[in-house]
Amino acid sequence: MPISDETKRAVREQAKYLCEYCHSSERLSASRFTIDHITPKSLSGSDDLENLALACRRCNERRYNFVASIDPESQATVPIFNPRLQKWDEHFTWVDQGMLIKGMTAVGRATCVRLDLNDTRYPEKDSIRETRRFWTKTGFHSP
Numbered sequence: 001m002p003i004s005d006e007t008k009r010a011v012r013e014q015a016k017y018l019c020e021y022c023h024s025s026e027r028l029s030a031s032r033f034t035i036d037h038i039t040p041k042s043l044s045g046s047d048d049l050e051n052l053a054l055a056c057r058r059c060n061e062r063r064y065n066f067v068a069s070i071d072p073e074s075q076a077t078v079p080i081f082n083p084r085l086q087k088w089d090e091h092f093t094w095v096d097q098g099m100l101i102k103g104m105t106a107v108g109r110a111t112c113v114r115l116d117l118n119d120t121r122y123p124e125k126d127s128i129r130e131t132r133r134f135w136t137k138t139g140f141h142s143p
Contacts, residue, residue: 003035003047011035015054020083021063022101022117022128024056028135031057038082040065053083058128062115069114071106081111098136099129 012033017026019033026033036055039045042065055063068077081091091108092101101117103109112118119127 001047003052007047007049007052008035010049011052011054014049015083018054019056019059020053020088021055021059021081021111021115023088024059024128024131025135026054026056029056033057034060036060036063038084039067043067050084059115059117066114069110071110072113073109074106076106078106078110080114081107099132 012026018024019026020036033054033056036053036059037045037047038051038053041047045051063080066080068079070076071078081088086107091103091105091111093104094100095102099118101112103112117128119129
């Protein structure tokens with residue numbers, strides 16, 4: 001059974017129309033963001049509101065069905081960021097004038113790696129950093 005429009009609306013409003021991982025704005029996107037299952041359905045996750053998050057397509061695709069990643073600092077496997085149980089600004093901060101997201105905790109660092117929040121895997125391509133730079137210049141991105 002698909003997620004109801006009412007539930008999708010509640011997820012969007014709860015997220016303030018921001019991707020709950022990279023904080024990109026759905027209102028600046030050419031396409032609607034996806035409703036992400038924090039615990040994926042493939043791992044018995046539910047469609048309950050507390051298991052749903054708003055995610056841009058790039059974060060959703062990189063997250064896939066992963067629930068953990070490796071913290072590059074400690075090399076420990078840790079859960080990735082859970083927007084229903086954790087606060088974004090306790091795990092992440094903006095650096096380089098809002099162009100980069102830096103993980104401040106093991107969860108934040110592991111999530112940055114798993115979701116490649118700064119497009120470090122393919123730096124030669126147009127990246128989210130260039131998009132953030134444009135948003136900043138136009139006044140739409142002020143972390």
